[in-house]
Amino acid sequence: MDSLLSDLINLDLSGSTDKLIAEYIWIGGSGMDIRSKARTLHGPVSDPSKLPKWNYDGSSTGQATGDDSEVILYPQAIFRDPFRRGNNILVMCDAYTPTGEPLPTNKRHKAAKIFSHPDVVAEEPWYGIEQEYTLLQKDVKWPLGWPVGGYPGPQGPYYCGVGADKALGRDIVNAHYKACLYAGISVSGVNGEVMPGQWEFQVGPVVGIGAGDQLWVARYILERIAEIAGVVVSFDPKPIQGDWNGAGAHTNYSTKSMREEGGIEVIKKAIEKLEKRHKEHIAAYGDGNERRLTGKHETADINTFSWGVANRGASVRVGRDTEKEGKGYFEDRRPASNMDPYVVSSMIAETTILSHQ
Structure with a gap:
């Protein structure tokens, strides 16, 4: 059973589909809790700005209230995925409100301003x-x-x-x-x-x-x-x-x-x-x-x-x-x-x- 599971985990998708998996990574409410979730893309992307923005439930990460829980992920950097391999990627993101304001826990936003000076x-x-x-x-x-x-x-x-x-x-x-x-x-x-x-x-x-x-x-x-x-x-x-x-x-x-x-x-x-x-x-x-x-x-x-x-x-x-x-x-x-x-x-x-x- 374990070997079959391992085979499936390591399945190479490249021969059967153009689709790939992107694991979106972000930092939660404590400032040290790393979170991630995956989505399917319809082809390779090398520029983070071409990746779709995504959202998550901020009330479950200590970053929003239950009555207004949506937080938006902005893709910022792309890495190859050593777990899924193939064309699959890891995507480092930072987090914003739906109106485009950086969350208080989004330390990347201020850092990017300093580094672009x-x-x-x-x-x-x-x-x-x-x-x-x-x-x-x-x-x-x-x-x-x-x-x-x-x-x-x-x-x-x-x-x-x-x-x-x-x-x-x-x-x-x-x-x-x-x-x-x-x-x-x-x-x-x-x-x-x-x-x-x-x-x-x-x-x-x-x-x-x-x-x-x-x-x-x-x-x-x-x-x-x-x-x-x-x-x-x-x-x-x-x-x-x-x-x-x-x-x-x-x-x-x-x-x-x-x-x-x-x-x-x-x-x-x-x-x-x-x-x-x-x-x-x-x-x-x-x-x-x-x-x-x-x-x-x-x-x-x-x-x-x-x-x-x-x-x-x-x-x-x-x-x-x-x-x-x-x-x-x-x-x-x-x-x-x-x-x-x-x-x-x-x-x-x-x-x-x-x-x-």
Whole structure:
């Protein structure tokens, strides 16, 4: 029975119909709940603006009231579908009222405005986002591979570790890596993290609004693969209290000016601007981040802005290569694993390019 079901799931439609399946993906009312539903298209589409808008019941996602529940999805980015394959696609969407107003939870709309500003366009902002996450056992919500109600040995052997007692969930990680590359996402690498059962993938370098689109779809693909494996993905910034590392979404960033000769001075000015808006950025960098940014476990204290070369205990880290070459990128280490990449990426661009403090 299982093999027949598997055969049907993997059925190649291309020989029998021109129709294809588009999975529309959007973000629900909590700002972290990824939703999706599928529809049939009558032929291939490569331009998101040529895809039909669609609607959903916003009262069931915490985004509308029952008496006026319709929310409209605007297709924004297309990816190949690693689950259905063939000509089938994944479509990243954002959400609007029937009158065309962006929902309060639609963070993409504001980000797109910032990224389309001529000064930002001219600077070609590049992002590389390091998405950390924790795999949990489904029924007990305890990290994968941990004894139920108990703890593994202390941190040390797990970071980039190898072995059944150190690398917990590698099949999910590798399946996700390949599925993202198939989809057309710029995943640049994966690794095991410091806490056992915690992993990281990196998306980038990607220009502008594309970083948010790609990270959200990479999260969606991860959730789907974990669903198949019967495992839960947690983006909580500190899933286990105590002497365990939290989970972040370190955001690497550069502009055209930073990548050119003398870029280190542009980087220093950008970091000064980030320091002036530290509180605003922290407020927008993810829920529960105060449990992670304690000044321990490779973090800076949440209330204090700091930066340094090769310093993983600073708010912002400048790499040794950047210092040596006098140009390059820097890493904002403050964002939590559950941050919204549309918010974080556009806010960094706004502060460093459009702010004239």
